[in-house]
Amino acid sequence: MNELVAVTVPLLQADFPWLSLLLLLLPLGAGITLLMPAREARWTSLTTAIAAFTVSLWIVFQFDPQQSGFQFVERSPWIPSLHIEYLLGVDGLSLLLLPVTTLLFMAVIISSWNAMRFLPNLFFSLLLLFEACLIGIFSALDTALFFLCWELSLLPLFFLVSLWGAGPNRRHAAVKYTLFMMSGGAAILLAFIALAVQAPEGIGFDYTLLLQVVHQPNFQYETAIFFLLLFGFALKLPTVPFHAWLPVLAQEGPASVVATVVGLKVGVYGLIRFALPLAPSAAQDYQWLLVGMGMLSVLYGALAALSQTNLRRMLAYSSLSHVGLVVLGVASLTHAGIQGAIFQLLNFSLIASGLFLILAFVHQRLGSTEFLNLGGIASSMPLLASLFFFFGVASIGLPLTSGFPAEFLLIMGIAETHLGAGLLSLAAMIITAAYFLSSYRQSFLGAVRHAAVAQSVDLKPRELAALWLLGVPILVWGFYPQGLLSILQTSSTDWLSHILMQQ
Numbered sequence: 068m069n070e071l072v073a074v075t076v077p078l079l080q081a082d083f084p085w086l087s088l089l090l091l092l093l094p095l096g097a098g099i100t101l102l103m104p105a106r107e108a109r110w111t112s113l114t115t116a117i118a119a120f121t122v123s124l125w126i127v128f129q130f131d132p133q134q135s136g137f138q139f140v141e142r143s144p145w146i147p148s149l150h151i152e153y154l155l156g157v158d159g160l161s162l163l164l165l166p167v168t169t170l171l172f173m174a175v176i177i178s179s180w181n182a183m184r185f186l187p188n189l190f191f192s193l194l195l196l197f198e199a200c201l202i203g204i205f206s207a208l209d210t211a212l213f214f215l216c217w218e219l220s221l222l223p224l225f226f227l228v229s230l231w232g233a234g235p236n237r238r239h240a241a242v243k244y245t246l247f248m249m250s251g252g253a254a255i256l257l258a259f260i261a262l263a264v265q266a267p268e269g270i271g272f273d274y275t276l277l278l279q280v281v282h283q284p285n286f287q288y289e290t291a292i293f294f295l296l297l298f299g300f301a302l303k304l305p306t307v308p309f310h311a312w313l314p315v316l317a318q319e320g321p322a323s324v325v326a327t328v329v330g331l332k333v334g335v336y337g338l339i340r341f342a343l344p345l346a347p348s349a350a351q352d353y354q355w356l357l358v359g360m361g362m363l364s365v366l367y368g369a370l371a372a373l374s375q376t377n378l379r380r381m382l383a384y385s386s387l388s389h390v391g392l393v394v395l396g397v398a399s400l401t402h403a404g405i406q407g408a409i410f411q412l413l414n415f416s417l418i419a420s421g422l423f424l425i426l427a428f429v430h431q432r433l434g435s436t437e438f439l440n441l442g443g444i445a446s447s448m449p450l451l452a453s454l455f456f457f458f459g460v461a462s463i464g465l466p467l468t469s470g471f472p473a474e475f476l477l478i479m480g481i482a483e484t485h486l487g488a489g490l491l492s493l494a495a496m497i498i499t500a501a502y503f504l505s506s507y508r509q510s511f512l513g514a515v516r517h518a519a520v521a522q523s524v525d526l527k528p529r530e531l532a533a534l535w536l537l538g539v540p541i542l543v544w545g546f547y548p549q550g551l552l553s554i555l556q557t558s559s560t561d562w563l564s565h566i567l568m569q570q
Contacts, residue, residue, distance in 0.1 A: 076275040077136030084141050086155040086206050089122045093199035101192040112191035113176050120169035130162050132554045135561050150271045154209040159558030164205045167416045172198045177533040178424045179323045182431055197223040204333050210259040211272040218252050221245050227324045234319035247312045251302035258295035261288045281345055293346035300342055303334030304390050306364045317383035322427035329386050330420030335393055335412050347566040357398035362488050364391025369498040378436040381506050382422055395488050396477040404480025405559045410473035421458040421537040428530055432523040443515030448525040452511045454534050459503045461541050469544035
């Protein structure tokens with residue numbers, strides 16, 4: 068057996084299988100929802116989502132932010148012949164993704180309450196299955212289990228887009244997205260296999276063990292592993308030039324479902340959790356590549372958003388620009404950079420998702436999100452216009468919203484190691500303000516140009532509740548970001564120490 072040179076990752080076993088309970092609730096609720104009539108299916112799915120949110124909050128309250136390593140760890144043999152285990156756990160980097168994910172799906176279910184008239188029981192059942200896959204991605208500590216959840220998440224999303232998409236090319240968008248993600252999945256699987264065969268026992272997929280394997284003197288294929296993981300996760304992020312699926316999906320998919328794809332950046336999580344820690348030397352050697360990808364995405368996304376004439380496509384390219392900023396924060400390999408990246412990852416689930424949910428409401432009322440078909444929305448729907456403005460300025464990084472501390476940390480971390488990239492990020496923020504304010508003026512302000520806009524009703528109580536579910540954390544974290552940062556502190560320090568320990 069090869070001697071491991073890295074410090075063992077602390078694992079705090081769970082007294083009760085809370086993560087398994089969370090994973091069990093969602094598919095069980097999905098199965099019951101599928102068998103229910105339309106009205107009962109809605110209430111069943113919402114009850115399941117609320118139960119999942121409650122469990123995730125309990126996990127957060129029981130988490131010890133001062134403890135290094137993973138907590139709530141559950142370990143059981145799964146495929147012993149291949150040393151594949153049912154291994155779950157969370158640390159400070161993944162903990163808050165659980166309640167944010169469950170909160171987002173609560174909002175999506177509420178916002179889609181009466182919008183899906185075609186097979187609503189199937190729609191809400193697929194939503195819960197998709198949520199279960201995402202929870203599995205954020206809590207899996209066995210790379211084989213992670214990959215299983217990663218690939219399974221494609222199935223519900225494919226049917227959600229192809230059956231309930233808003234555009235005439237929705238099936239094309241679903242197929243394009245699936246093929247892109249399967250290509251990335253193949254690269255991720257190959258990297259995990261290359262890592263597994265170097266485990267001391269001969270083969271192993273235990274992530275905590277692989278963190279030690281990568282620091283062995285005879286560790287092989289590190290550069291290949293890094294590029295395979297980078298390619299797989301870059302497709303999901305996405306970054307330029309792997310972003311071709313994003314504007315198509317944003318345009319053709321149901322806006323409420325697109326809110327989950329744009330909001331929950333599992334590609335960013337994969338980059339942070341797997342790509343850099345499992346190839347630490349290569350990550351440092353090719354830091355310039357990550358910085359280049361981030362800078363290109365920041366600038367290209369901002370400029371592309373500035374030229375759009377459709378709110379959906381504008382937000383899609385805006386998301387691309389913001390992801391580039393997060394990639395720059397991760398590539399900086401600084402405490403501020405990684406904390407800002409996780410902070411912004413949580414913000415995506417609140418801010419970007421909130422904006423897309425509002426566009427879902429606009430599309431339900433007007434049948435379009437083109438600038439030419441809008442204008443004067445603030446006159447007939449002042450609540451909707453006000454909340455779109457609120458989420459929009461939060462995405463710009465207005466002080467007293469959660470977007471400000473996240474972007475401030477990111478820019479500080481980037482400027483600490485790459486001043487030029489930091490200056491570019493500041494310039495991109497100015498462009499961000501330009502395209503948001505310009506699109507808001509054209510779509511929401513001015514005179515009413517169409518009868519459909521004048522006759523539209525404002526947000527209903529259920530829709531308003533869905534948006535405030537996402538809006539309240541934006542204000543809380545904007546006023547008091549330290550509550551979130553204290554959870555990230557220990558885990559971000561451990562993450563950075565693991566990558567830089569060979570310097």
